[in-house]
Amino acid sequence: MxxxxxxxxxxxxxxxxxxxxxxxxxxxxxxxxxxxxxxxxxxxxxxxxxxxxxxxxxxxxxxxxxxxxxxxxxxxxxxxxxxxxxxxxxxxxxxxxxxxxxxxxxxxxxxxxxxxxxxxxxxxxxxxxxxxHEHQSLLKTDRQLELLDAFADTERDAADLARSVADLRKLEQAVAELESVDRSKARRADFLRFEMEEIDGVHLEPGEEAELRSRRNLIANTERICELTARAYALLYDSQERSAIDAVDAALSDLEALGEIDERFRPLTGQLTDVRANLDQIAAEVRGYTGEIDYDPAELDAVNARLAVIGNLKRKYGDSVDAILQYRDKAFEELQAFDQRDLRLADMRVRHDALAEEATQKAAALSGKRRAAAKKLDRQITAALQELGMKGGRFETHFETCNLAAAGIDRAEFLLAANPGETLKALRHVASGGxxxxxxxxxxxxxxxxxxxxxxxxxxxxxxxxxxxxxxxxxxxxxxxxxxxxxxxxxxxxxxxxxxxxxxxxxxxxxxxxxxxxxxxSGEARAEEIARLLDGSVSDVSLSHARELLAQHGTA
CATH class of the missing domain: 3.40.50.300 (P-loop containing nucleotide triphosphate hydrolases)
Known part of the structure; x- marks a missing residue:
């Protein structure tokens, strides 16, 4: 106060x-x-x-x-x-x-x-x-609805609805933000899928590039390999003059003869026999390798093409096949996260619909209570106006249905006609002063x-x-x-x-x-002031009347 x-x-x-x-x-x-x-x-x-x-x-x-x-x-x-x-x-x-x-x-x-x-x-x-003056809360339409709720004893209902609508708006904002994010994320997801399809379409294998480069090196040097292996085999085994095998056989024959003369040469004979066996194996492998060489110019083109594809992926996704495959795995994980967002968004939309339905039902119930109370309010205020000398005065609460908001679906405004025959007007348009x-x-x-x-x-x-x-x-x-x-x-x-x-x-x-x-x-001074209000001056009659008024109200 x-x-x-x-x-x-x-x-x-x-x-x-x-x-x-x-x-x-x-x-x-x-x-x-x-x-x-x-x-x-x-x-x-x-x-x-x-x-x-x-x-x-x-x-x-x-x-x-x-x-x-x-x-x-x-x-x-x-x-x-x-x-x-x-x-x-x-x-x-x-x-x-x-x-x-x-x-x-x-x-x-x-x-x-x-x-x-x-x-x-x-x-x-x-x-x-x-x-x-401007400090009149009843002229403000937002306060009018609050007063109606207080009169109707629906303040708790209104507060409960306001909380539900606040939750609904918060969820709507979250959905909108997620949808906004998802629009850019959707573009990102599409791009990731494109990259994954490009990588998966090549069917890369770990270590593949090294094998391809090795194979290309072999194919590119086929003639040289054939030339060298043929000459090595000839020197080992098939020389028209004297091969390494021929020389070892001759040396082995001499060592065997020496062993019969001096036993100290016998171990050497055994060692050279092992050398002879190794030379046989080496010569056989060289001959076999030469036989395996199958030169095909088309294979070189295929290997080069495959390496070019891998090189293109390396420029985009990593400096090796392993790095490319790691990039692909990360893209897959990111896409999975997007899928989780989609599930979350779907869940939020379901919760939004349920909350919107709940808030709508609460708003409808509150609106019904408000409108019922407004009829009672209209009667009481109209009667009060009559008591205060405004004969023919009428009061009415006007409702408009609006979109769901924190205050509900009602826009309420107090209307009044101060005199008979006047049309109802909003309180803020009613005459001023007394x-x-x-x-x-x-x-x-x-x-x-x-x-x-x-x-x-x-x-x-x-x-x-x-x-x-x-x-x-x-x-x-x-x-x-x-x-x-x-x-x-x-x-x-x-x-x-x-x-x-x-x-x-x-x-x-x-x-x-x-x-x-x-x-x-107070006291007599107050009685004199009221007497002056009664008669314009203080007299015995006006003073007596003033005292009666004070006694009547118990405020003397």
Whole structure:
């Protein structure tokens, strides 16, 4: 609730501090005394428009401070505190606004400089200011749906739906991101498949390139190999002159003869016999190798072609057959990962469809409850308007079905016709001033328990009100004050008498300077102020009537 409002160098106010209480507060005073200046100052400190003209003549700047005691803050207010790292000290929050004579302004929350928009957002959660000011939550369509949910007792349903829709949107974003990634990944996958098909189509074998190069070397040197093997065989075995075998046989014959003469030659005979056997084997292998050579020019072309294919793959995928095969294996693993993404995406789409169906059903059920409650709300507010003297006034909650959103499938707007024969209009298009204040009073009275805004201020609620209706307005304000701090600017004695705290606004002139002052009145001084409201002056009759009004409301 608003505890203290301090105003310095603002309009007709030099330096003024007003302390408010919980319950019903009223501000009275003669026309032009400055009651609306107080409300205007409060509007500015709550983030409303500020101008250089509001700075007191001769002052460099105006300063406005509003101290609030915060109890049971709304979720929206706590969110604002968290977003802007605002901390409370002893449950007290200080909103401040400085306006310079040049028209520049600065906003503060508990001494911390903040954008005016932040100040206004916090102010919207603390005060509803009804009159010719912008701090009227009921004029905002998003708040109207929230109030309807509070009235219909569907806040938990709405919160549950909001969570489901948030989960749905999060999943939709994940699907979209995965699909976006998959478009580029799909191109990558197609390219990998092409590369794998190119590699697999060649049917590479480990070590194949070395074998091919060896084979090509043999084929390229076939004539030389034939020439050398033929000559080697001839020298070993088949020379027309004397072959190596012939020489060994001759030497072996001589050694055998020597062995018969001297036994020391016999081991040499054995060794040379082994040499003779080895030469036979070598000669046979050389002859056999020569016989195996089958020179085919087409085979050389095939080997060269195969090596060219391998060389082409090496330029793309690796510097060896083994490297190419490793690249192919990695491409396969990457493709498998893509397949897993496809499975994941398919699973996400299934979950999305299920969640969308669930959220749609919740939204439909919530919409039904809202529309049923709206009929009851329309009847109650229409009746309240009648009580406050707006005969023929009608209230209606208009619904439009929209796409599924966090708030559901409903777009709700409060419509009102203030007088008989008028067409229903959105609240924001209804007449301003006292009429809108009474309309808001009717709405606030019905929404009293549903509304979470702690402080309500009614400016110019007197327009067109008198007699019996004035008493009804006072009763509604009293009912409202039982649940919300209520501050009312009024000229009506019945309203003033119903208040628990009464402030009198006066204007004084000293040394050619006019100053607005505010004083709390009680006891006989209060009775005299109400008597003045009754009759324009204080008389025995008006004073007696004033005392009766105070006694009637139990506020004497």
């Amino acid at each position: 608003l505890e203290t409002l301090r105003i310095q160098n603002y309009a007709l106010i030099d330096d003024l501090e007003v302390d408010f209480t919980g319950g019903f507060n009223v501000l009275t005073g003669e026309t032009g005394a400055g009651k609306s200046i107080l409300v205007g100052a409060l509007n500015v400190v709550l983030g409303g428009r500020a101008s250089a003209e509001s700075v007191r003549k001769g002052a460099k700047q105006a300063r406005l401070d509003a101290a609030f005691r915060i109890q049971n803050p709304s979720r929206r207010l706590m969110r604002l505190f968290d977003e802007h790292t605002i901390e409370l000290e002893d449950a007290t929050l200080l909103l401040s606004r400085v306006v310079t004579a040049e028209g520049r302004s600065r906003a503060y929350v508990s001494g911390r400089l903040v954008p005016v928009a932040v100040l206004a957002a916090i102010g919207d959660e603390l005060v509803d200011l009804h009159g010719q 009429e809108i204040s009474r309309i808001m009073l009717a709405l606030k009275a019905v929404f009293a328990r549903a509304d979470k805004i702690p402080t309500l201020i009614f400016d110019e609620i007197d327009a067109g009100v008198g007699g019996h209706i004035a008493g009804k307005v006072a009763d509604k304000l009293s009912e409202l004050a039982a649940l919300h701090q209520t501050i009312c600017v009024s000229h009506i004695p019945q309203i003033a008498a119903a208040a628990q705290t009464h402030h009198n606004v006066a204007k004084t002139t000293s040394k050619k300077r006019t100053t607005t002052t505010v004083s709390r009145v």
